[in-house]
Amino acid sequence: MAKLVDLRPLTAQTGVRFPLGVPIFQLIIRRQDNDNQERLIGRLYQMGSSWSERLTRIRRSLVYKILRPRPPSHPVKFTGPVVVVGSAPVSTVPAGFGDRFHVITVNGSQTVLDKWGIEVPDATFMQFNQVEGQTTNALHVRKVLNGKRTGLLYVVRWPKSLESLEKGLAAFNYAYDDVKMVNRLKRMAMYEAVMGGLNVEIDDDMKFSNGITAVFYAIVSGAKAVIISGINPDSSGHVYNDANLKRLHAGTDKQILQALIDRGYPIYTADPNVARASGVPLWKKEALDDFV
Numbered sequence: 228m229a230k231l232v233d234l235r236p237l238t239a240q241t242g243v244r245f246p247l248g249v250p251i252f253q254l255i256i257r258r259q260d261n262d263n264q265e266r267l268i269g270r271l272y273q274m275g276s277s278w279s280e281r282l283t284r285i286r287r288s289l290v291y292k293i294l295r296p297r298p299p300s301h302p303v304k305f306t307g308p309v310v311v312v313g314s315a316p317v318s319t320v321p322a323g324f325g326d327r328f329h330v331i332t333v334n335g336s337q338t339v340l341d342k343w344g345i346e347v348p349d350a351t352f353m354q355f356n357q358v359e360g361q362t363t364n365a366l367h368v369r370k371v372l373n374g375k376r377t378g379l380l381y382v383v384r385w386p387k388s389l390e391s392l393e394k395g396l397a398a399f400n401y402a403y404d405d406v407k408m409v410n411r412l413k414r415m416a417m418y419e420a421v422m423g424g425l426n427v428e429i430d431d432d433m434k435f436s437n438g439i440t441a442v443f444y445a446i447v448s449g450a451k452a453v454i455i456s457g458i459n460p461d462s463s464g465h466v467y468n469d470a471n472l473k474r475l476h477a478g479t480d481k482q483i484l485q486a487l488i489d490r491g492y493p494i495y496t497a498d499p500n501v502a503r504a505s506g507v508p509l510w511k512k513e514a515l516d517d518f519v
Contacts, residue, residue, distance in 0.1 A: 280429050287427040291415055298416040299381065299409060301350060301448035305329050308510075308518050309450040310497070311458065312336045312348075313438040318457030321497040323512035329450070331441045335368035336457055337375055350444070351377040351403075352437045355385040358395040369399040376402040381444075383409045383437055409440075417443040422486065435479045442484075446492060452518040454510045456497040460484075461504055481505065493518070 307327040314336040330348040357368040380403040418426045438458045460480045495510035502509035
């Protein structure tokens with residue numbers, strides 16, 4: 228006996244559109260073969276997911292090639308080494324650190340700069356969710372940034388208007404000289420400018436952190452050397468809370484850092500433990516004269 232199986236709930240829950248981009252609403256299968264029902268629905272779901280990913284890849288690639296966005300770059304050329312400060316629990320002041328260095332922070336990592344003697348970083352990259360989100364990280368980021376200031380603020384993938392962004396930042400008293408929104412296409416442009424390929428960020432294996440985004444930005448902006456501190460793909464947790472949350476995109480970040488080194492980019496780390504674990508060269512004071 229045949230049975231009508233309604234797949235509309237599956238489509239509604241997942242948002243997946245099945246082959247040919249149209250939802251499959253009904254399927255006739257045998258009532259007595261429950262195992263076959265489950266396997267068939269599972270295969271249809273996989274086919275729909277795969278097709279949806281392909282369509283997304285094509286759409287993003289076409290839009291990117293049509294618009295050809297320019298990668299964001301710093302308005303003033305970096306004249307010395309650029310330190311990208313991440314939010315890992317351990318970050319180290321680079322050897323020889325002083326006024327010849329430029330500093331870029333990520334999300335709430337600015338909280339460590341008080342110990343470095345820096346009040347205002349040159350630039351900050353902030354994930355959109357940190358502005359209004361209610362996650363543990365977002366709440367702590369706003370807490371540690373309350374009353375602080377940055378030079379140029381880049382908010383990544385902010386989905387609303389600039390006016391609403393400015394209101395959101397004012398709500399936790401975070402100041403800046405200028406604020407800009409970085410959409411997915413501009414991140415893709417930075418990736419292409421440095422890595423030479425297109426990354427449409429379909430899945431977690433392709434996505435990279437805002438720390439790596441800041442590294443790309445420094446390179447695009449002409450940094451003679453980029454020193455990462457507080458960026459450790461092997462660590463968990465964040466310097467501004469004790470929730471010990473897992474670090475996202477760790478595998479992709481490690482691959483990108485290694486690729487940058489292999490291509491001859493002057494990438495260093497100020498953290499000895501990161502240098503030992505990852506192979507990223509440790510920054511030494513003696514190198515300063517080569518990059519200023």
